[in-house]
Amino acid sequence: MGKRDLGLSGKVVVVTGGSRGLGKAIAVAMAEEGARVAICGRKQENLDQAAEDFREKGLEVMTWAAHVAKSEEVTALFQEVEARFGTLDVLVNNVGMNILTPSVSEAPESLWDKIIETNLKGTYLVTRQAVPLMKKGGGGKIINISSIAAHKAAIGMGIYCVAKAGVEMLTKVLAVELARDKINVNAVAPCVVRTPFSQPFWSDEKILKEITRTIPMGRIAETEDVVGTVLFLASSLSDFVTGEIITVDGGSMA
Numbered sequence: 001m002g003k004r005d006l007g008l009s010g011k012v013v014v015v016t017g018g019s020r021g022l023g024k025a026i027a028v029a030m031a032e033e034g035a036r037v038a039i040c041g042r043k044q045e046n047l048d049q050a051a052e053d054f055r056e057k058g059l060e061v062m063t064w065a066a067h068v069a070k071s072e073e074v075t076a077l078f079q080e081v082e083a084r085f086g087t088l089d090v091l092v093n094n095v096g097m098n099i100l101t102p103s104v105s106e107a108p109e110s111l112w113d114k115i116i117e118t119n120l121k122g123t124y125l126v127t128r129q130a131v132p133l134m135k136k137g138g139g140g141k142i143i144n145i146s147s148i149a150a151h152k153a154a155i156g157m158g159i160y161c162v163a164k165a166g167v168e169m170l171t172k173v174l175a176v177e178l179a180r181d182k183i184n185v186n187a188v189a190p191c192v193v194r195t196p197f198s199q200p201f202w203s204d205e206k207i208l209k210e211i212t213r214t215i216p217m218g219r220i221a222e223t224e225d226v227v228g229t230v231l232f233l234a235s236s237l238s239d240f241v242t243g244e245i246i247t248v249d250g251g252s253m254a
């Protein structure tokens with residue numbers, strides 16, 4: 001079987017929330033494909049640790065401290081990306097978080113704002129800065145990390161479900177708006193992925209058993225399961241795919 005080149009060598013890739021978990025796995029995979037990679041996160045010590053992990057693998061990464069829901073910090077991130085690389089080919093909007101919510105109707109306004117801001121407004125703010133750079137370079141790929149929580153209401157995750165559903169409609173809207181600019185916009189919706197974020201779900205054997213019972217393939221996702229789909233969407237193999245949401249869930253939504 002012939003090997004296809006993903007065409008990512010030399011491409012400039014920004015991964016938000018790339019200092020640990022899924023974002024880091026995506027950033028490492030992009031760098032292994034020869035891409036020039038920049039990651040952001042809020043905490044400098046997490047970025048420094050990630051940079052060290054990249055170095056140990058013989059890879060390079062640009063790190064920048066930025067909160068995706070803080071407009072001026074996002075602007076500074078992309079000014080630095082432009083100064084350093086001059087262009088942008090791939091954006092992975094990976095930042096996401098949840099705070100366990102007893103019920104949406106009882107949630108304080110501040111909790112609603114925080115979860116919507118980080119998951120949904122952050123995706124908008126980052127994309128808004130990335131698009132002009134991509135247009136300058138003649139096109140690009142935007143990949144938003146959603147969740148199957150966008151497709152099925154889950155107790156304790158109500159606001160997160162709403163935010164991720166918003167991310168998926170944002171994906172479709174941007175795909176239509178940016179199609180003529182040769183910018184593809186797609187999303188990936190995983191089930192539980194083994195990362196620090198989801199540790200409460202997989203570190204407790206009873207809870208893990210309950211979750212895997214709902215997944216036909218009988219296990220939760222590893223970061224590598226999601227990385228493969230992100231690489232596909234970043235590559236030229238998916239040039240005619242836009243506005244699509246790909247679930248990576250071992251069949252659980254089927």
Ligand SMILES: NC(=O)c1ccc[n+]([C@@H]2O[C@H](COP(=O)([O-])OP(=O)(O)OC[C@H]3O[C@@H](n4cnc5c(N)ncnc54)[C@H](OP(=O)(O)O)[C@@H]3O)[C@@H](O)[C@H]2O)c1
Pocket residue numbers: 016017018019020021022023040041042043044046047066067068069094095096097118122145146147148189190191192193194195196197198
């Ligand atoms: N893990 C799962 O089970 C699962 C399932 C479905 C979907 N997802 C989605 O997958 C994505 C990645 O999740 P993960 O599990 O890898 O999360 P994670 O382990 O908590 O990692 C989150 C990363 O984002 C950074 N970050 C968090 N808030 C940020 C903010 N406001 N601004 C900038 N950076 C921020 C973190 O660094 P700092 O803390 O230093 O900022 C860290 O690098 C999220 O969109 C999540 O919703 C995860």
